[in-house]
Amino acid sequence: MNRQLLLDVLPEPAPSFSNFIPGPNDEALAGARALAPGHAAYFWGPAGSGRSHLLRALAALPQARYFGADADPQALRDAPDAQQPPRLIAVDDVHLLGEEAQAALFALYNRWRESAASGRAFALAVAGDRAPMNMPLREDLRTRLGWDLVFRLALLSDTDKLAALTLQAGDRGLQLAPEVLNWILTRYERDMRRLATLLDALDRYSLASGRAITIPLLRAMLADQEANRPQ
Known part of the structure; x- marks a missing residue:
């Protein structure tokens, strides 16, 4: 699949009470x-x-x-x-x-x-x-x-963010292994909006490459994004 012609299989879920992870809130x-x-x-x-x-x-x-x-x-x-x-x-x-x-x-x-x-x-x-x-x-x-x-409202703990990521991945039809979720939380942005954006990009990249979502795929996507960043 051409990476310039990515097809969105599922739209990003709209904010709702059901997909809000309250944590301390x-x-x-x-x-x-x-x-x-x-x-x-x-x-x-x-x-x-x-x-x-x-x-x-x-x-x-x-x-x-x-x-x-x-x-x-x-x-x-x-x-x-x-x-x-x-x-x-x-x-x-x-x-x-x-x-x-x-x-x-x-x-x-x-x-x-x-x-x-x-x-x-x-x-x-x-x-x-x-x-x-x-x-x-x-x-x-x-x-x-x-x-x-x-x-x-307070920021979510790492445990709450893990639950939020799992829920949002499920809303997108993604099944992410625990090691992928943990890698995202420990190596990437911790703002939930940025994390949701990352999930969308990961979904598209997986479809474009025809590869399952793994840590090597995630690293490859981030490397491609960095390489294509405007100078």
Whole structure:
């Protein structure tokens, strides 16, 4: 098979509650599952802790909308006034918001509070990389991040990451030997998003080469990637 014409047999699984490995973050997962209209939750933790996974899982629910840090501020401001108002609005990576987007999120929090006891109530899920009062945001918005529920997420342990890798490999139809999984964890990036990307690349490389997934195949793939890296 030509490596430039790789065929994706299985798409990358979308973030969901079922493929979230909680590890020490059981409380955050439970809070996300229980988030109902009229309530707000702020999820914070370092990159790779799963905060974006939870927000995308929430945004996959019926009548939910997701906004990243690069979203149009006006679209964020207008979200509650849509012809079919969402039951949940998720706003990710708020530590990256510019001034206009911060003003839009401030207005959204006010609308969330005003509508909480009405038939137009919606849930608000927000995520960032640090505790509310340490956020590099305008003061009145920092205060609103802590208005309702706040959940701190921690990075997974190696045992938790091994479980996560095993689950994600299974979702892709891959059966990886324990020595391959251990090699990945001890020799490669430990950020779960990077590890998920590695699994996708390994799946494609295995198909392209017609070889089973082994440590030698993994080494060959990484060597090819390094050789083809733009100088």
